Amino acid sequence: MKIHQVISFSPGTIKYRDITCLCQADKGVLDCACYGIKEVSLGEEASLQCTEEPSRPEAIMKENIGQWCIVKYDGEPYPGIILEVEEDVRVKCMHKNGINKFYWPGPREDISWYRDDQIVCLMKEPQPLNKRSVQLEKEVWKFLENLGCWSDK
Template sequence: MWNYSERPHGKGAPDGVGGAVKRMADNHIHGGQDLKSPKDVYEFLVQKEVTNIRFKWIDEADIQVFDEMLPPSVPKVPGILNTHQILSFSVGEIFYRALSCFCRFPEMCHCFSPSKMRPDKSKDLEEPLTSEVQATQPENPNSGEEAEEELDDKYTVGKFVIVRYDQKPFVGQITQLNAEHIEVNCMVQICGKNIFKWPAKRDCIMYSKDELVSVISEPEPHQRGAQLTKYDWLPFNEV
């Protein structure tokens, strides 16, 4: 499973694991011990029996085996620039979507309209999900690509935007779109400051195109939530 952050310095579970591992290694060295190679670090961490973190050593031979299993050319994943999560539960098959979700992990959930693909097939690379999965999705008169063509190219699922509601600005993330409207999951602004956080309950509303102010960067992590860049904070205050 892979999860991607739009901003390179965005923090996630891998950053927390990496920080914990680095801290343990640093404390070990400060105690007068040596870790001279990656294998030394691995053996040290395995002996520590760290809770909730599993370590695996991958040899060069293992990497070569997987390299040999790859075909000479692998077809691209449609819409890869807007993809934030890739999951695989069987050999030769992947699921991908614009937004990440873990509500049923390690099982596959149906949130945010995931697509299925078999990279080893030369035809029908992007397969539709089963009718059971599709039935759980909100009705949408247009497919993702058709809707995106009818709207401005910059408005795509997963993008953060500023919207206008009741003459007030709101920050949110696009979760669904069709020919005339865009569904946005809005954040809550804290005390009128440049601090935003997700509400306990999703606040998804359909907005018309004239209520969309602009596309913005993904809000940056903040102690109390998230924060807009100074370039996005200016248009937010001009609404």
């Protein structure tokens, strides 16, 4: 129920996004860049291989609302979802629960404003470890390790 729009223009490739966008449908364009459209290739073995890697646009824009990101706070990485973009970026963040292990805090949500330069990268949704915790994908964690800007707390 999280994916709301799936589009295919060529065999073996689909594009999808969490929020449906029809801003250019009257022009025949359904794969606009709005809301972080993602692309998946269906390989010869019919296995899903996402082409999306962690990335950092020059600036976080309103089009990034709804996307997952990594926020750098007190020298540590925290995954979250971009909720709003003005001068700063409003993000709903997860809390750390070990090395590459995160959870949603409760009963209060952790929603704060961050400077654009505190957003390290955009990424895919983290993978569930169990009912409460998630883990960043290996390529995202490796990307963060290669930056070398966190402590190993």
